[in-house]
Amino acid sequence: MATIMSIDEHQARKARSQKLLLWFAMASMTMMFAGITSAFVVSKSREDWMKDFQFPSAFYFSTLAIVLCSVTFHLAQKAIQKDNRSLVSSLLLATLGLGIAFVALQFAGFGQLIEQGYYFTGPESNIATTFLYVIAVVHMAHLAGGIISLLIIIYNHFKQKYNSTQFLGIELGAMYWHFLDFLWICLFLFLYFFK
Numbered sequence: 756m757a758t759i760m761s762i763d764e765h766q767a768r769k770a771r772s773q774k775l776l777l778w779f780a781m782a783s784m785t786m787m788f789a790g791i792t793s794a795f796v797v798s799k800s801r802e803d804w805m806k807d808f809q810f811p812s813a814f815y816f817s818t819l820a821i822v823l824c825s826v827t828f829h830l831a832q833k834a835i836q837k838d839n840r841s842l843v844s845s846l847l848l849a850t851l852g853l854g855i856a857f858v859a860l861q862f863a864g865f866g867q868l869i870e871q872g873y874y875f876t877g878p879e880s881n882i883a884t885t886f887l888y889v890i891a892v893v894h895m896a897h898l899a900g901g902i903i904s905l906l907i908i909i910y911n912h913f914k915q916k917y918n919s920t921q922f923l924g925i926e927l928g929a930m931y932w933h934f935l936d937f938l939w940i941c942l943f944l945f946l947y948f949f950k
Contacts (some may be wrong), residue, residue: 766818770923777927781934786896788938791893792945795886795899799949805883808945812865816892817860818943825936828929835912835922843917843925851934852904861895890942894935901935904928 798804831846864890868874873884908928911917917925 756927766923768922773923773927774930775844777930781931783939784918784934787893788942790889791886791890792942795890795945796949798886799881801882805873805881806901811864813860814869814943817857817864819858820853820860821936823848823932824857825929827853828932832922832929833916834920835925839920840915841911843912846890847905847912851902851905851909854905854932855897858895858898858902861891864891885903887946890946894939894942897938898935901928901931904931 810914826848827846831843831850834842834846868887869885871877873887874880875885875888905928908924
């Protein structure tokens, strides 16, 4: 005789499945960046590798922006668990603003690289700056996915789909943003110390 699954059991299984899918996605992204950074390390032995260049100051500020994104998203997750909807609204919008600031600061960093004479392509380009651009742009592509998911979370929040007992969307969004934050910090430190 088959037992009927309760709604709570169904939601718990669905949550586990969605978290597992997110973990797989984050693992695959990590592997991709591991491949890119490995190629970076191997290419460092080339004669045309640029040894000394100024790391764009905008990248320091973008790092601060993405760390603050993680903080505001974490606080939003804690606030929804207490049903503090107005605080959640403010924190999610702050996260969105900081995410957009991160992207703007990344582009400002690219501008600073160009001002220093470091180009992505063309006769003035070299392999070191090309790697820097590729790493930053691929990370920003993943961040674009994070911003889209954040917009969906904000929409669902304003439609009152989250509360202290149902906040899976916010939880998954926070997990992904923490991953993006951690990934950028690792990439930033890697690029800073291995340039």
